[in-house]
Amino acid sequence: MKKFSLSLFLKNKPWLHSKEWWKSPKVIVGTLTVFLFLGSGGYYLASSSSAAYLVINGEQVGIVVNEKSGQDLIQSVLEEKGASLGVIAKTHDKIVFEPARINKDEFQPVTEEEIQAKLSTYIEAGAITIADQPTFVLPTLEEAQKLLQSYQDSFNKPSDSNQITEVSFEENVGTQIVEVSPDKVLTPEQVLEKLKQGNIQKIEYTVQSNDSWWLIARKNNMLTMEVLAANPGTTLDTKIKLGQKINLEKVTPYLTVVSTGTRTDQETLPFDVVSKTDSSLSSGQTKIAQAGSDGQKDVTYTYVQKNDKIVSKSIVDEKVTKEPVDQVVAKGPQKTVYVASASRGSGRVSGLGWPLNSHINSYYGYRSGSMHTGIDLAGHLGDPFVAAASGKVVSAGWGGSYGNMIVIDHGNGVSTRYAHSSKLLVSVGESVTKGQTIGLVGSTGNSTGPHLHFEVMINGDTVNPLNNL
Numbered sequence: 464m465k466k467f468s469l470s471l472f473l474k475n476k477p478w479l480h481s482k483e484w485w486k487s488p489k490v491i492v493g494t495l496t497v498f499l500f501l502g503s504g505g506y507y508l509a510s511s512s513s514a515a516y517l518v519i520n521g522e523q524v525g526i527v528v529n530e531k532s533g534q535d536l537i538q539s540v541l542e543e544k545g546a547s548l549g550v551i552a553k554t555h556d557k558i559v560f561e562p563a564r565i566n567k568d569e570f571q572p573v574t575e576e577e578i579q580a581k582l583s584t585y586i587e588a589g590a591i592t593i594a595d596q597p598t599f600v601l602p603t604l605e606e607a608q609k610l611l612q613s614y615q616d617s618f619n620k621p622s623d624s625n626q627i628t629e630v631s632f633e634e635n636v637g638t639q640i641v642e643v644s645p646d647k648v649l650t651p652e653q654v655l656e657k658l659k660q661g662n663i664q665k666i667e668y669t670v671q672s673n674d675s676w677w678l679i680a681r682k683n684n685m686l687t688m689e690v691l692a693a694n695p696g697t698t699l700d701t702k703i704k705l706g707q708k709i710n711l712e713k714v715t716p717y718l719t720v721v722s723t724g725t726r727t728d729q730e731t732l733p734f735d736v737v738s739k740t741d742s743s744l745s746s747g748q749t750k751i752a753q754a755g756s757d758g759q760k761d762v763t764y765t766y767v768q769k770n771d772k773i774v775s776k777s778i779v780d781e782k783v784t785k786e787p788v789d790q791v792v793a794k795g796p797q798k799t800v801y802v803a804s805a806s807r808g809s810g811r812v813s814g815l816g817w818p819l820n821s822h823i824n825s826y827y828g829y830r831s832g833s834m835h836t837g838i839d840l841a842g843h844l845g846d847p848f849v850a851a852a853s854g855k856v857v858s859a860g861w862g863g864s865y866g867n868m869i870v871i872d873h874g875n876g877v878s879t880r881y882a883h884s885s886k887l888l889v890s891v892g893e894s895v896t897k898g899q900t901i902g903l904v905g906s907t908g909n910s911t912g913p914h915l916h917f918e919v920m921i922n923g924d925t926v927n928p929l930n931n932l
């Protein structure tokens with residue numbers, strides 16, 4: 464080659480016939496150029512090597528030693544992405560490797576982090592669908608199916624006394640495979656937690672006239688404590704104003720498990736309290752002549768249950784396993800002064816209504832060692848209460864530990880008492896009709912807070928109002 468190029472020089476350049484042709488400046492420059500070219504080329508080949516560009520969706524992401532090492536990097540990114548879910552992630556991205564030459568000294572291979580930033584990954588996960596909408600995504604279809612099963616099981620404890628006939632979902636529930644980004648996938652524990660919590664919606668409620676915490680709870684099908692909990696810093700005593708905005712957190716279940724079955728429960732038969740006159744006792748004195756004891760019965764019923772609440776129940780069998788024993792209270796001969804003028808009779812009660820639309824704070828019967836002669840109905844200071852039935856007011860005024868109280872005689876030996884009132888709206892001798900407002904709730908007499916103490920008396924002796932309402 465060198466010889467050939469020299470002969471070309473010889474042929475075309477007459478000055479080459481001179482014996483000193485090599486001293487020509489053109490020859491020297493040309494020759495040096497040839498040597499320089501060969502020298503740098505050799506250096507280039509020695510200090511560089513072949514590599515590959517990693518190209519994701521048409522974009523050069525970086526350089527890898529070769530296609531094999533690039534594939535390994537991609538694979539470990541996919542494994543990493545699915546690791547917490549126990550699966551390997553996948554990608555729909557177009558990945559190609561293009562030939563590259565790299566300078567060995569400056570070679571910086573692409574990192575897993577750089578690939579992660581550019582590569583979109585997905586996993587084939589198992590979704591729980593509600594009304595055909597994928598709602599919760601689990602790592603696999605099997606896990607989605609298993610979760611639905613264990614959610615159903617969580618509400619049902621089959622046993623000898625609880626035979627379950629059928630379990631189903633009220634909603635249209637299914638499972639399906641979905642392609643999702645790994646960070647959208649939940650663990651079975653997380654899904655179970657969400658299902659148990661339900662769908663929490665925050666809503667604002669505007670206080671209406673006559674509202675109380677209790678009434679707001681009742682209107683919204685919630686418990687009073689749930690309403691208070693949604694309004695931090697409030698208690699039952701916190702006053703609310705008309706038009707005031709308060710928070711309610713309404714929880715609707717995502718899924719409703721409907722179970723039907725037959726169950727047998729043991730129920731307590733509470734003992735009755737009866738009184739007898741004992742002339743050896745002085746007026747107003749009482750003593751327990753016979754201690755009462757509760758009885759027991761087995762009640763078998765079929766039921767329909769939605770999640771953890773029984774929504775319908777029908778009794779198929781009742782068996783008393785232990786009879787209750789009456790509590791007999793001996794009393795001094797004189798009747799209490801407050802009902803002295805009440806009628807006497809058969810004691811047949813019918814159509815007694817609730818004097819206050821409220822819940823019971825304390826029941827009739829022996830409470831921490833002493834007899835509670837009525838029921839305590841929760842109320843706020845000033846709440847109006849009404850006559851339980853038509854009748855004649857036989858007492859209206861101060862009654863010692865009863866505070867301001869009213870006794871209404873309904874005839875036939877039946878009378879009712881309303882105690883601890885803040886204000887009495889009727890007076891002795893007045894005729895009242897059922898449902899007529901007769902006083903306002905208060906906390907007078909022996910009382911720890913505003914409530915209505917309500918008694919039903921038959922021929923002067925108190926009976927359990929709940930047996931007569």
Ligand SMILES: [Zn+2]
Pocket residue numbers: 825835837838839915916917
């Ligand atoms: Zn009471």
